[in-house]
Amino acid sequence: MKKGRLFALLGFVLVVVLGAVYTVGFLYEKEQTTEASFDVKSPKMGDIVLKTVASGSIQPRQEILIKPQVSGIVRKVLVEAGDIVKAGDILAEVTIVPNMAALSSAENRLSRAKISRDDTKTTFDRNSELFDQGVVSAMDIQQNRLAYNQANEEVLGAEDNLRIVREGVASRGGAKSNTLIRSTIDGMILDVLVKKGNSVIEANNFNDGTTVASVADMKDLIFIGKIDESEVEKLHEGMDIVLSIGAIDDMTYPAVLEHIAPKGIEESGAIQFEIKAAVALEEGQFLRAGYSANADVELDRRDNILTISETLVQYKKRQAFVEVETSPGIFVVTDVKLGLSDGLSVEVLSGIAIEDKLKVWNKPSYR
Secondary structure, eight states, X not given: OHHXXXXXXXXXXXXXXXXXXXXXXXXXXXHHHOOEEEEEEOOEEEEXXXXXXXXXXXXXXXXXXXXXXXXXXXXXXXXXXXXEEOTTOEEEEEEEOOOHHHHHHHHHHHHHHHHHHHHHHHHHHXXXXXXXXXXXXXXXXXXXXHHHHHHHHHHHHHHHHHHHHHHSOOTTOGGGOTTEEEOSSSEEEEEEOOOTTOEEOOOBTTBOXXXXXXXXXXXXXXXXXXXXXXXXXXXXXXXXXXEEETTSTTOEEEEEEEEEOSSOEEETTEEEEEEEEEEOOOTTOOOOTTOEEEEEEEEEEEEEXXXXXXXXXXXXXXXXXXXXXXXXXXXXXXXXXXEEEOSSEEEEXXXXXXXXXXXXXXXXXXX
């Protein structure tokens, strides 16, 4: 019985000793295999472009608001949004609602003109008979004829004035009626803001007038956007811009910077400056007014230069350096002089060559 217990105790001790030996061996082996190693990456030749993005929209350079020359009721609308029109084309017709004071004055003028005409006609007829009898001279009859002709013209003028007040059109100039609302430019109808039966008001010193329609030349478009004050001094007129339209995939449009606002506007705690760029459309291309767009503005660039990834660069007291591999697993700290950066890659001016291998220090592996 005692021998059985002794054998059991010896067996337990043996198991403990073997377990300890195995654990020590495993830890020693692991320690020998945890030597850290690092990936390496070489510089390369490439291009670096420093860009900024301005958000904005596409707008026609000039959008003209067409307003009536008279107040009244819209009798007919002849166009709709999207129609192409020429300068002088009729967009709508208006029925005059006459001003009562102006109407009364025009009627009185016509009555006085007719009275004057009748009087001069009577004088002319009487003196014509006397002229035939040799009593009145040729000069006198000529003056009577002139007075009669002038009185006739005054009646016609008064009649035209009355018709203009009533209907907005003269009897001797119907084609030039101000009840016909015409386009003032060639272009596209962007919006029609009235319907048949609407009241419209002419522009005057107290009222801007009712806008009947807006017309714009859709071949002359501009991009209007805003850029942060930290980058505005890097811009200049004449810079090339590439536009991306939010509603149109896989298409870009060239533009040329035309205007940089001299005064900034505060928005959400930052100062923004308005910029404008002329959009260059090819034959057959069409953009709608109001499209949202982003403008890629190229601030600076370097072509065919030595570059490295920004992740390879470290700093000590503002001095940039990299770790160059001199032999497998051995790295030497090397100062570098850097140039233009786009945030991902940076230009290397001096310190390393294209054949050097640089430590990717934030990606260790174990062997």
